[in-house]
Amino acid sequence: MxxxxxxxxxxxxxxxxxxxxxxxxxxxxxxxxxxxGPNGAGKSTxxxxxxxxxxxxSGRVLLEGKVISGLRPxxxxxxxxxxxxxxxxxxxxxxxxENLLMGGYIExxxxxxxxxxxxxxxxxxxxxxxxxHRAGTLSGGEQQMVAIARGLMVHPRVMMLDEPSLxxxxxxxxxxxxxxxxxxxxxxxxxxxxxxxxxGLAYADRGYVLxxxxxxxxxxxxxxxxxxxxxxxxLGRMVLSNREVQG
Amino acid sequence: MTSGLQILILGLALGGxxxxxxIGLSLTYGVMRILNxxxxxxxxxxxxxxxxxxxxxxxxPLVSILINGPLFFILGIVLYRILFVPLAGRSRYTxxxxxxxxxxxxxIEGIMGAMWTGIYRLANPSYATRSLVFGSFYIPEGQMYATxxxxxxxxxxxxxxxxxxxxxxxxxxxxxRTAAQIVGVHVERISALAFxxxxxxxxxxxSLLSFLFPFFPGKHWQWISILLSLVVLGGMGSLIGTVVGxxxxxxxxxxxxxxxxxxxxPATFYxxxxxxxxxxxxxxxxxxxx
Amino acid sequence: xxLLDQIRIATxxxxxxxxxxxxxxxxxxxxxxxxxxxxxxxNYVLHVLMVIFMYIAMASGxxxxxxxxxxxxxGHPVFFALGAYFSGVLLVYRGWSxxxxxxxxxxxxxxxxxxxxxxxxxxxxxxFVISTIALLLLAQxxxxxxxxxxxxxxxxxxxxxWPYRFYKIPFYYGMLLTALLAIWVSYRIRHSKLGLFLRAIxxxxxxxxxxxxxxxxxxxxxxxxxxxxxxxxGALWGYQQTYLRPTIFLTIGAAADLVLINxxxxxxxxxxxxxxxxxxxxxxxxxxxxxxxxxxxxxVTGLLMVLIVLFFPGGIVGxxxxxxxxxxxxxxx
Numbered sequence: 001m002x003x004x005x006x007x008x009x010x011x012x013x014x015x016x017x018x019x020x021x022x023x024x025x026x027x028x029x030x031x032x033x034x035x036x037g038p039n040g041a042g043k044s045t046x047x048x049x050x051x052x053x054x055x056x057x058s059g060r061v062l063l064e065g066k067v068i069s070g071l072r073p074x075x076x077x078x079x080x081x082x083x084x085x086x087x088x089x090x091x092x093x094x095x096x097x098e099n100l101l102m103g104g105y106i107e108x109x110x111x112x113x114x115x116x117x118x119x120x121x122x123x124x125x126x127x128x129x130x131x132x133h134r135a136g137t138l139s140g141g142e143q144q145m146v147a148i149a150r151g152l153m154v155h156p157r158v159m160m161l162d163e164p165s166l167x168x169x170x171x172x173x174x175x176x177x178x179x180x181x182x183x184x185x186x187x188x189x190x191x192x193x194x195x196x197x198x199x200g201l202a203y204a205d206r207g208y209v210l211x212x213x214x215x216x217x218x219x220x221x222x223x224x225x226x227x228x229x230x231x232x233x234x235l236g237r238m239v240l241s242n243r244e245v246q247g
Numbered sequence: 248m249t250s251g252l253q254i255l256i257l258g259l260a261l262g263g264x265x266x267x268x269x270i271g272l273s274l275t276y277g278v279m280r281i282l283n284x285x286x287x288x289x290x291x292x293x294x295x296x297x298x299x300x301x302x303x304x305x306x307x308p309l310v311s312i313l314i315n316g317p318l319f320f321i322l323g324i325v326l327y328r329i330l331f332v333p334l335a336g337r338s339r340y341t342x343x344x345x346x347x348x349x350x351x352x353x354x355i356e357g358i359m360g361a362m363w364t365g366i367y368r369l370a371n372p373s374y375a376t377r378s379l380v381f382g383s384f385y386i387p388e389g390q391m392y393a394t395x396x397x398x399x400x401x402x403x404x405x406x407x408x409x410x411x412x413x414x415x416x417x418x419x420x421x422x423x424r425t426a427a428q429i430v431g432v433h434v435e436r437i438s439a440l441a442f443x444x445x446x447x448x449x450x451x452x453x454s455l456l457s458f459l460f461p462f463f464p465g466k467h468w469q470w471i472s473i474l475l476s477l478v479v480l481g482g483m484g485s486l487i488g489t490v491v492g493x494x495x496x497x498x499x500x501x502x503x504x505x506x507x508x509x510x511x512x513p514a515t516f517y518x519x520x521x522x523x524x525x526x527x528x529x530x531x532x533x534x535x536x537x
Numbered sequence: 538x539x540l541l542d543q544i545r546i547a548t549x550x551x552x553x554x555x556x557x558x559x560x561x562x563x564x565x566x567x568x569x570x571x572x573x574x575x576x577x578x579x580n581y582v583l584h585v586l587m588v589i590f591m592y593i594a595m596a597s598g599x600x601x602x603x604x605x606x607x608x609x610x611x612g613h614p615v616f617f618a619l620g621a622y623f624s625g626v627l628l629v630y631r632g633w634s635x636x637x638x639x640x641x642x643x644x645x646x647x648x649x650x651x652x653x654x655x656x657x658x659x660x661x662x663x664x665f666v667i668s669t670i671a672l673l674l675l676a677q678x679x680x681x682x683x684x685x686x687x688x689x690x691x692x693x694x695x696x697x698x699w700p701y702r703f704y705k706i707p708f709y710y711g712m713l714l715t716a717l718l719a720i721w722v723s724y725r726i727r728h729s730k731l732g733l734f735l736r737a738i739x740x741x742x743x744x745x746x747x748x749x750x751x752x753x754x755x756x757x758x759x760x761x762x763x764x765x766x767x768x769x770x771g772a773l774w775g776y777q778q779t780y781l782r783p784t785i786f787l788t789i790g791a792a793a794d795l796v797l798i799n800x801x802x803x804x805x806x807x808x809x810x811x812x813x814x815x816x817x818x819x820x821x822x823x824x825x826x827x828x829x830x831x832x833x834x835x836x837v838t839g840l841l842m843v844l845i846v847l848f849f850p851g852g853i854v855g856x857x858x859x860x861x862x863x864x865x866x867x868x869x870x
Contacts (some may be wrong), residue, residue, distance in 0.1 A: 051429065053425070053428060053429070073428045073429065073431065074428075074431035074432065074433050077429075077430070077431040078431065082429075083429055085425070085426075085429065089423055089425055089426035089429055090423070090426065091418070091419050091422040091423055091426060091427075092422060092423070093418075093422050094415075094418065094419070094422065098415060101412075101415060102415055102416070102427075102432075103430055105412065105415075105416060105419075105430045105431050105432055106430075106431040108412070110412065154431070276663075282666075282667075284666075330843065333847055334847070337850070338740075339607060339739070341662060341663055342607060342609065342663075343846055343850065345609060345663060345666060346609065346796065346800070346842060346846045347842075347843055347846045349609075349611075349793070349796070349839075349842060350838075350839040350840065350841070350842030350843040350846065351839060351843060352839065353789075353790075353793055353835050353836065353838050353839030353842065354835075354836045354839030354840050354843065355836075355839075356835055356836075356839070357832050357833050357835035357836030357837070357839065358832075358833070358836055360832030360833075360835070361831065361832040361833050361836070364832075365832075464832075465789075468670065468674065468789050469674055471670065472667070472670045472671045472674050475667040475670070475671075476667070476671060479664055479667060483663070483664070510678070510682060513674065513678060514675060514678055516671070517671040517672070517674060517675040517678075518675075520667065520668055520671050521656055521657075521668065521671070524656050524657055524659055524660065524664060524668060525656050525659070528664065529660075
């Protein structure tokens with residue numbers, strides 16, 4: 001079953017050129033989708049468009065057949081689509097507890113929010129011991145966990161993660177991807193943007209390769225990984241450090 | 248010369264009022280990077296309204312807080328929607344808001360001058376001239392009520408910001424605007440709310456100002472530079488910094504006033520401002536990037 | 538350096554027939570006092586033009602920091618007062634003519650501006666404008682209480698020993714020269730590397746810094762240069778008034794005038810402050826002198842400022858350029 005459809009979307013910032021040019025992608029419910037591609041391919045921009053933080057110049061985004069592009073970010077969030085951006089975007093001077101409460105901001109009933117927080121803490125018990133710490137004092141991996149937990153506060157149907165492994169040690173990266181797998185078992189559709197191609201595709205069901213603002217090719221994650229076009233794309237366009245390619 | 252402890256008592260009492268006067272400036276800067284140069288002009292306008300309320304309607308300035316607060320809150324939301332929303336997305340936004348509020352301040356100053364002339368005014372409720380004596384220390388009764396009212400309002404504001412959903416949203420927007428959007432905060436609405444709260448604090452401070460310090464239309468320039476000095480000392484956009492800055496500079500100014508005479512007490516603030524810019528430009532509680 | 542390249546491309550150099558027109562205008566202005574020599578009755582005209590020249594000089598100077606670099610200063614009345622008191626005191630206590638000490642007064646203002654700028658321009662953004670307001674009020678406080686320079690009662694200066702008929706002429710020339718110098722300096726800076734850096738700072742100071750520009754020094758130098766013209770004007774204006782008083786020079790209203798003139802004409806353009814100054818004085822003579830001055834004058838200033846910020850952020854020159862209607866006569870950028 002399809003959950004998200006991107007139809008011919010073009011988008012860019014300010015007066016600048018199109019970052020996405022008429023890109024069309026479809027995402028299936030309940031799977032982990034990994035978006036890869038060179039820097040500037042438009043991966044993060046696509047997530048921002050879906051989240052409503054950036055209005056597309058043309059084209060539309062549909063959630064289960066209903067158009068959601070053009071809605072405000074808070075309205076899209078209310079439809080169950082949440083974004084965990086690259087910089088985690090926590091509130092550094094608030095405690096983890098307050099960050100989670102802010103995650104449930106669109107729910108007005110505070111009892112519902114508290115109940116949901118308990119549920120989320122059961123899913124991510126490792127977050128509990130930091131509840132009273134200021135978010136800004138946590139390590140990168142802990143912050144990423146909190147950011148994912150915060151996203152869960154709204155009962156999302158789709159969770160989008162922009163480079164969850166960025167700047168984390170390999171061991172921590174594994175823990176994060178394990179947490180992402182837990183999201184799948186809860187029935188949440190996951191969209192990940194990853195520079196760490198090997199790692200991202202290893203955990204994903206499907207892979208999507210973006211290049212120059214368009215969808216270059218897609219397929220089951222394993223096939224994408226072995227596709228010679230992928231090697232070509234990375235080696236031809238940009239020099240990746242060994243560590244990044246091998247993950 | 249007054250004794251050190253007496254200076255401390257008077258300074259802290261004064262500092263409580265300064266903190267209330269400046270908290271709105273800090274809030275609007277912190278949430279939306281608007282530097283409202285008209286803040287003190289609205290405060291003086293509030294003082295005139297409180298003065299009027301006392302003279303004509305015999306409403307005590309401490310009671311007119313309840314009128315000025317809601318009145319300026321609504322005024323703030325209206326002004327924000329009419330004047331500041333159109334500037335959103337403009338490059339060099341803070342600079343534009345600064346010029347806009349500068350114009351607003353001049354406009355209000357002229358209107359106050361036309362309505363109430365340039366004469367010094369001071370509301371004179373019954374307690375304004377009395378003092379309370381505790382052993383060898385004293386505190387003017389009016390000052391004590393004003394400080395108590397300020398602390399009450401500041402604590403209420405603090406509780407609102409810490410414990411309520413909207414209050415948290417305001418703090419969240421101050422800390423990370425994009426993140427606030429991501430969790431579904433309608434930041435434009437929160438900005439209007441914060442601007443309204445800032446203006447309400449100007450209005451209620453005006454009620455206190457009306458019986459504490461003589462005022463006339465042009466006086467707001469001195470007030471805005473005093474308030475901005477302590478905001479800069481505390482760190483722009485840091486609420487706790489504003490309160491600490493207010494207490495510190497109020498004590499210092501009372502000391503200067505008793506040592507060199509009241510004429511020079513405003514100079515304390517200007518000197519402190521230059522010192523802060525020289526030594527620690529981001530202020531006590533500010534983050535590096537101002 | 539892409540930011541700088543962008544700006545550079547947007548800055549074509551043109552100076553042809555219009556320089557002839559402008560030079561002949563300057564010639565007319567230079568010869569105009571002859572009318573007063575030949576037949577009395579032009580003192581009013583000379584006075585109005587002198588005031589225009591003064592505002593052109595001060596506003597063009599303000600524009601260097603406030604327009605090119607985008608740092609609003611409300612402290613320029615302090616330099617104006619500094620110039621006035623410096624030359625005034627030398628006149629009263631030493632008998633030296635302000636016509637000779639005015640340039641020195643300008644240099645004193647420059648030095649003071651440099652020192653103050655070193656402190657106040659350490660930060661980016663709005664802390665600067667706050668410090669200039671504080672400077673203005675501090676200067677007020679000091680002059681009000683400094684008896685040697687007359688305190689709040691002020692200082693009376695001896696009149697210039699010329700016959701009344703020719704009284705305005707030296708001031709006219711003094712202000713005219715200052716204004717021309719200000720326009721020339723503003724033009725040269727606009728087309729120099731410093732001007733390029735300043736505009737880069739106005740656009741995006743972080744990027745400018747990353748591009749390797751010593752942003753702080755650029756800002757401080759711009760501020761110091763801009764103080765010069767206020768200092769010279771103050772020296773001449775004080776002598777012309779024969780009376781110095783803190784409340785004449787040190788008002789926020791005077792600072793607002795410089796801001797408004799630049800906003801109306803077009804902040805950050807060479808011609809903007811010139812146009813703005815002419816309009817400001819012209820309207821003042823037409824309206825205020827007819828209707829009379831009221832408390833509401835300052836309200837009009839404020840409302841104008843609000844309207845311009847909201848609807849014409851580029852001022853006259855900016856709005857005309859955007860619609861490609863800017864006459865080449867006024868395109869000095």
